Amino acid sequence: MAFDLPKLPYDYAALEPYIDTQTMQLHHDKHHAAYVNNLNAAIEGTAFASLPIDQVIARLNEVPEEKRTAVRNNGGGHLNHSDFWVTMTPGGSKEPTGELANAINTKFGSFDAFKSAFNDAGVKRFGSGWVWLVLDKSGNLAITSTANQDNPITDGQTAILGNDVWEHAYYLKYQNRRPEYLGAWWNVVNWDVVGQRYAKARG
Ligand SMILES: [Fe+2]
Numbered sequence: 001m002a003f004d005l006p007k008l009p010y011d012y013a014a015l016e017p018y019i020d021t022q023t024m025q026l027h028h029d030k031h032h033a034a035y036v037n038n039l040n041a042a043i044e045g046t047a048f049a050s051l052p053i054d055q056v057i058a059r060l061n062e063v064p065e066e067k068r069t070a071v072r073n074n075g076g077g078h079l080n081h082s083d084f085w086v087t088m089t090p091g092g093s094k095e096p097t098g099e100l101a102n103a104i105n106t107k108f109g110s111f112d113a114f115k116s117a118f119n120d121a122g123v124k125r126f127g128s129g130w131v132w133l134v135l136d137k138s139g140n141l142a143i144t145s146t147a148n149q150d151n152p153i154t155d156g157q158t159a160i161l162g163n164d165v166w167e168h169a170y171y172l173k174y175q176n177r178r179p180e181y182l183g184a185w186w187n188v189v190n191w192d193v194v195g196q197r198y199a200k201a202r203g
Pocket residue numbers: 027031081164166168169
């Protein structure tokens with residue numbers, strides 16, 4: 001069974017003006033599509049081809065060595081982008097609510113302090129990668145970042161929310177101004193979905 005490129009749950013223009021239409025078209029139809037195609041080419045014929053993508057990335061060290069780098073990069077790209085699209089929306093809650101709001105306030109002091117720390121980690125990720133809010137192995141919230149298309153699940157952490165800091169995610173509109181992109185992106189985070197992901201991760 002091959003992996004499929006998921007459809008965007010909104011129009012390409014839906015996240016304007018924070019994320020522009022052309023970036024969404026290229027990011028989804030070209031970049032994400034390439035990860036899916038390359039993942040399928042790499043994983044075809046292995047036992048991992050029929051697993052959910054998060055399980056593949058959680059078990060990367062079991063993937064045959066000659067295919068592992070391709071699966072790490074392209075499978076990670078597929079997982080990261082699939083989660084990325086659904087944690088953005090033109091509508092929905094603009095702040096966390098309920099248990100997640102309480103946990104963020106307890107851990108980081110306030111929602112604003114959390115956003116600041118997340119933005120800072122995104123700015124400091126050198127080169128291409130992602131910045132994350134995760135549930136760590138002890139069940140606590142933490143901010144982290146990864147290089148390339150690595151996902152925290154490979155290190156036993158559960159991603160609650162991630163932002164893509166590859167230049168392909170922002171360069172057309174923001175050029176070299178990654179901090180501006182990171183700041184604007186909060187306008188499109190779907191806190192309803194993020195709250196559900198947190199509840200699920202907590203079990
Ligand atoms: Fe991306």
